[in-house]
Each structure stands twice: as structure tokens, then as C-alpha cells.
Amino acid sequence: MLNPAELDRIFKALSDATRRAMVERLVRGPASVSQLAEPFAMSLPAVHQHLAVLEDAGIVTSHKTGRVRTVQLAPDALTSAGEWMGRQRLPAERRLDRLGTFLADPAPPSTSPHP
């Protein structure tokens, strides 16, 4: 569930554009470290540093086969953080969310008394 230290690590991990770009790439499938590094003008140690932050937050896992380290997104890793953010809504926002759900309901509404 929601552990403050875990949330800290996830938000810290996502507070960097390079790491966010890596997450977006991994949504599309696993990748080797060199494949992940490709779009960035960055040294391999710097790439490893970013991956260490993502791994520490539980957002990615990796395994090594021979000399190739493959990185993948951890399922459900961002769910709790996303849910926390989704809950931080003002009463007015929540009401309009509920209006949206009500309007999307295919059941026909009762007849309205238009003047």
C-alpha cells in the first residue's frame, strides 16, 4: 500500500526528464542498457546512475544474460503513485468527475420539465 518512503522514491525517480523518457521507452517493451542510452548524449555510467534510481524506486527491474543487461518496467509500479495523485482533487473537481460518469451512462434520464 501507500508507504511515504516509497512515494518519495517514486517521485524522486520521476523528477528527471531522462528517467521519464526511459520509462516511456520501457512501456513499449524491454530494452538493453545500450538501447536505453541511445537517444541521450550521455556516458554509460550516467545511464547506469539513472537506472539505479529507477530500480531503487521499484519502477524497473533488470537481469543480466551474458554481458547484456536487459531492463523492463515493473508491472503496477506506478499505480499507487498515480492513485495518490488521482485522489488529490478538489470537491468541485470530484463533483464534475461524477457528472461525467453520470452523463456517460447509456440509461436514458427521466423526462425534464422544460419551460
Added chain:
Amino acid sequence: MSADTRTDSTVAHATFVVERTFDASLDRVWDAFAVPEQHAQWFGAEDNFTATEESEDFRVGGGAVQDGQWHGGPTSRYVGTYTDIVDQQRIVSTYDMWVAGEHLSTSVTTTEFAAVDGGTRVTYTEHGVFLDGKDDGSQREGGFAGIFDTLAAYLAR
């Protein structure tokens, strides 16, 4: 006549503007506000809240009331008055909230409706004065997250 006297008084003024475009006709969206049976289905229907009294009199000078209780939390009372209604264009209301019997806020709200590409745009503006640093009791974090953390810790033993 008695007055509520305090040695310290704090008020917080806030303005919120929330805009949404709904994929529904202006007719349908207006009715969701104007028809009490429809309004009741979404307006105060939070999943961790039970309403004990609910009424809506949709006309200028008419009132809306909602009493209820947050699950595992305080009671909540909403009393509003419609002050301006222009059919399918705008609704202006004033309302007060009490939480656990204490006055939380007084607000002025304006809801504007416009037919747009993609359906209906609803613009909701609220100006409120929030009294003495109180909160609305919804405890969406503390209440449930706390209970689940305790349960998770117990189950992990």
C-alpha cells in the same frame, strides 16, 4: 443574542475555476443539474459518504440541502440557495457547509453552460471564505490509507 466569540479568527479566501467539456448535448447536461432526480445521482454521491437527507428545489430562491456522514468520519451538512438561473446558460448559488456541526465555509458558485464542438462546456467558478482553518472532513488520505496500512502491517506479521 449570543455571538460566537474567539480570541483568534482566521479566514481563508479562495477562488476555484474548474472547466470540463462533456460529450453530451447541452439539453442533457442542463437536465443533470435542473432535474432533482438526476442531480441527486451525481452531485453529492461520494463513495465514502452516506447522505441522510437530500433535497433540491431548482428555482430562483429555492434551496438545496444535503446532510450526511463521511464513513469513519464526521457529519457534513450542505445548505444552498439558487440565486440566479438562466435556462441552459447559467446557475448561480450560494452555499454554506458545516462539518461535525461547525461552520466550515460560505461560498458563491457560478456554473456556466455552452454548446461547443464535442458537446457541452461547463465552467464552474467558486469564491469561498473558509473559516478558522477547518477542513471538509473527507479524510481521503488519512482515513482509508491509514486503515489499510494498519491492516497490511497486521497481515504481514
